[in-house]
Amino acid sequence: MNYWLMKSEPSTFSIDDLKSRPNKTEPWDGVRNYQARNFMRDDMRKGDLVFFYHSNCAEPGIVGIATVASEAYPDPTAFDPEDSHYDPKSDPDKPRWFLVDVKFKRTFKRTITLQELKEHQALADMKLVQKGNRLSIMPVTKQQWDYILALE
DNA sequence: GCCAACGTTGGC
DNA sequence: GCCAACGTTGGC
Numbered sequence: 001m002n003y004w005l006m007k008s009e010p011s012t013f014s015i016d017d018l019k020s021r022p023n024k025t026e027p028w029d030g031v032r033n034y035q036a037r038n039f040m041r042d043d044m045r046k047g048d049l050v051f052f053y054h055s056n057c058a059e060p061g062i063v064g065i066a067t068v069a070s071e072a073y074p075d076p077t078a079f080d081p082e083d084s085h086y087d088p089k090s091d092p093d094k095p096r097w098f099l100v101d102v103k104f105k106r107t108f109k110r111t112i113t114l115q116e117l118k119e120h121q122a123l124a125d126m127k128l129v130q131k132g133n134r135l136s137i138m139p140v141t142k143q144q145w146d147y148i149l150a151l152e
Numbered sequence: 153g154c155c156a157a158c159g160t161t162g163g164c
Numbered sequence: 165g166c167c168a169a170c171g172t173t174g175g176c
Contacts, residue, residue: 056162114163132169134161
């Protein structure tokens with residue numbers, strides 16, 4: 001069992017959007033960063049737990065929990081010239097970009113804000129709270145996971 | 153292989 | 165809307 005944090009801009013796709021999807025599940029498409037891709041493709045397993053993080057919004061922070069609902073598979077939006085995430089260099093025979101399906105689990109009673117997370121020394125090692133970090137998918141240790149859950 | 157230019161992320 | 169930080173691209 002692994003733990004993760006995945007960022008999404010709520011104006012594009014919020015945790016409420018995920019909750020209202022059929023089967024409460026959505027392909028996490030559009031990731032075009034190699035580190036983030038590698039986490040999904042190489043390390044994520046069905047059943048892993050995910051902190052759902054709202055970025056680039058009035059109150060950035062962790063808003064709830066999702067689960068990894070599939071193994072990794074090629075991101076179809078990379079093959080679609082009409083899609084904003086189209087990448088002509090991703091060949092269907094040798095796909096460059098991968099994704100996993102993500103399923104809604106629950107919404108927190110309150111947002112655990114980035115500001116708050118930064119105040120905890122126990123979380124100082126998280127990429128999330130470090131200056132200049134832009135990684136949209138990152139691993140979370142069991143210790144960090146439990147610590148953050150206790151803040152809710 | 154270097155590195156300047158450019159585009160994107162994301163907090164503020 | 166601004167801008168710092170960072171990743172990628174492409175000329176050389």
